[in-house]
Amino acid sequence: MSSKLSKAPKIQLVVGAAVIGVVAFAALAWWYWSSVQGVAPVSTTGLYGKVSLQEGNCMPQVGAYSNGCKTSTVSRRVYFYKPALAPADVVGTHYAGGAKPAATAQSDTAGHYKIDLAAGDYSVLAEDDGGPFCNLSSGTAACGLTVSGGPQQYDITIDHATH
Numbered sequence: 001m002s003s004k005l006s007k008a009p010k011i012q013l014v015v016g017a018a019v020i021g022v023v024a025f026a027a028l029a030w031w032y033w034s035s036v037q038g039v040a041p042v043s044t045t046g047l048y049g050k051v052s053l054q055e056g057n058c059m060p061q062v063g064a065y066s067n068g069c070k071t072s073t074v075s076r077r078v079y080f081y082k083p084a085l086a087p088a089d090v091v092g093t094h095y096a097g098g099a100k101p102a103a104t105a106q107s108d109t110a111g112h113y114k115i116d117l118a119a120g121d122y123s124v125l126a127e128d129d130g131g132p133f134c135n136l137s138s139g140t141a142a143c144g145l146t147v148s149g150g151p152q153q154y155d156i157t158i159d160h161a162t163h
Contacts, residue, residue, distance in 0.1 A: 004036065004098065004127065006017055008161070009025070013143045013163055021156040023044045025028070025141075027105070036130070036156060038140055039079070041107070042117070044150070045143075045149075046114070046115050046116040046117035046118075046147060047080075047113075047114065047115055047117060047124070047147060047152050047154045048113065048114040048115075048152075048154075049112075049113060049114075049153050049154045049156065049157070050072050050073055050107070050110075050111040050112055050113075050155045050156070051073065051074055051075075051076050051078065051107040051111045051113060051126050051155075051156045052071050052072065052074065052111055052155065052156070052157045052158070053071070053072055053073075053128075053158045054069070054070070054071045054157055054158070054159045054160065054161045055069075055070050055071075055072075055160045055161055056068040056070045056161055057069060057161070057162045058112050058163050059162060059163060060162035061111060061112045063158045068115075069161060070072075070148050070158075073107075073109075073110050073111025073112075074107065074108050074111055074145055075106070075107050075108060075109050075111070076106075076127045076128065076158070077105075077106055077156040078104060078106070078107060078113050078115070078124065078125070078126050078127070079086045079095075079104055079124070079125045079126070079127070079128040079132045080101055080102050080103040080104065080117060080122050080123075080124055080125075080155065081095075081099060081101050081102060081122060081123040081124075081125070082120045082121070082123075083101040083120075083121060084121045084123040084140075084141035084142070084144045084145075085097065085099070085123040085134075085141065085142040085144075086140075086141070086142065087137040087139070087141070087142050089138075089139070089142055090134045090137060093128075093133055093134060093135050094128075094132060094133060094134070095125055095131060095134060096129040096134040097144070101132075102122070103115060107126075117147050118147070118149070119143060119147050119149035120145075120146070120149055121141065121145070121146050122145050122146075122147055122149055123141055123142050123143045123144055124143050124145050124154060124156065125142075125143050126156045126158055134158075135158075135159050147160070159163070
């Protein structure tokens with residue numbers, strides 16, 4: 001009888017330690033999750049970044065006068081075209097061609113997006129006013145970007161501002 005009674009406190013000690021371990025793990029997981037909110041996700045083989053919308057009068061201001069320039073993060077569909085689009089494919093600031101994107105991603109409410117992409121040349125456009133938006137063109141590509149294959153940050157600004 002005495003040997004059965006001596007095992008009971010040991011079992012209670014082991015169970016108590018397991019419960020403490022589970023509670024500590026849950027607290028640590030909650031702390032980590034709450035500390036990374038709003039941090040941009042990182043892609044391991046492609047792109048990650050933020051989509052922003054700029055609006056208002058963004059002309060240089062004089063003195064303390066507020067000019068109404070506003071930049072905010074937005075949730076938008078992001079389009080990745082491969083091969084990269086020619087500058088002639090963009091009319092004004094929107095893609096006017098019929099090619100389908102090679103891939104798409106969706107930015108969250110904080111503007112963050114990520115996507116795994118193979119290395120290569122792409123055009124990266126964001127949804128705006130019902131179509132893919134591009135306000136940057138080089139001599140060879142509309143909103144062109146070379147993806148190296150490793151993690152790479154690429155922020156997108158949809159520019160509606162007066163400059």
